[in-house]
Amino acid sequence: MKKIYFIVVTLFFAILILEHDNMGVAYNPLFHIEGGDSDNAISMPCGLGGSHNHKH
């Protein structure tokens, strides 16, 4: 069971890293700048909107 657990966890971490390598970071949600353009206003990961324009 211990082996299975660590295989699953390692596989999960490996997929995250490979996906990161494949996709790259086109937009960094934490690079929000006060007063910046609207593209930079998406920093709230509640899943339903941005920060200043926090739409629900």
Place this chain on the structure above:
Amino acid sequence: MAELNLRDIPRIAIDKPVLTYGIIFSILFSYILYSGVGDRHLYVFLIGLGLGISLFQAAFGFTGGWRNFIEKRDSKSLRAQIIMLALAVLIFSFFINSKSFFYDGTMIGAIAPVGVSVLVGSFIFGFAMQLGGGCGSGTLFTAGSGNIKMVITLIFFIIGSLIGSYHFEFWANLPSFKPVSLLNIFSKINTILIQLSALGLIYYLISKMEFNRNNKINHNDIISNPSHSLIRGPWPLLWGSISLVFFSFLMLQVAGHPWSVTFAFGLWGAKIASFLGVEVSSWTYWQLEYPSTALENSVLADPTTVSNIGIILGALIGSALSGKITKFTSVNKKLVLAAVIGGLFMGYGARLAFGCNIGALFGGIASGSLHGWVWFLFAFLGSIVGVKFRKYFY
């Protein structure tokens, strides 16, 4: 089968291989985040590690605490949660909508509307977490500390979140009030007074109910722990309350919003579904501003994902340090079924209710949002029903 109580496992030597594994992956992720995403993502990850260690060492879970109160009127864990919320209200109220110490921007609260979706979603979540054996944060830290059953719960949590995002349009169109932020209605001081009064009343009521049932109550039980050690644990519950508020405050300062957990689960599910050929990007939810951006980006650009990885690794490191990494015993069919049902419905409920016990309850109340209180009430009612159903599985 009784749920594993981390405090009851005899302490053994530090598990060096597991500790090494946890440290190596922590360094690897730190490097990738710093070099490939940004310094603030690295800080979010380190905060996640702190949250994971705190959750594990204090065995700080909402599920067992609520169940102990519902079944035995043991309010110990619930009182620690109320103190955590009170501390968060006291601190967060002064900082929400103000400038961050870490970046040039305003920190925002977790404010969401109160509607049918929150009522139904939080009730479903409260019900399901009693079957799944952990809430949002609880599932993460127990899965991270080697509990196979909770890994199954986590997998189905992800699937449930994905299904919830598919049905999002239906739930979003049901009746709902506009978001209510107490900080927008009252002054900071009055918001604090109102919320602390409500929390104080709950603390008083649950203490009285414990005393009435058991003819005794010991308010020091959340402070005392005869064998506690900062490094090796177990921590008194109050240490957990304080450290979780501390790391949540850092999260607010660094990420610009309160700590959240479950958005990442839906994102992971959507990424996998997309890989398998499902046109997730055509779903209404994944066309919203933040979700659509997250879907197109590297998953490590999503701060919720980053903090969740930190929590998993933090719990793994904490369990290795304490020598209490969960025993790797096989799980029976009934427990697997409970994990599947619990995980699915928690994921679905969290998507409807704008988050879990962390994003909606903790973040919502700390931010002065009414939906946090409604979430608390309906999730607790769901847990009362869930505790009754749990007996068929455990």
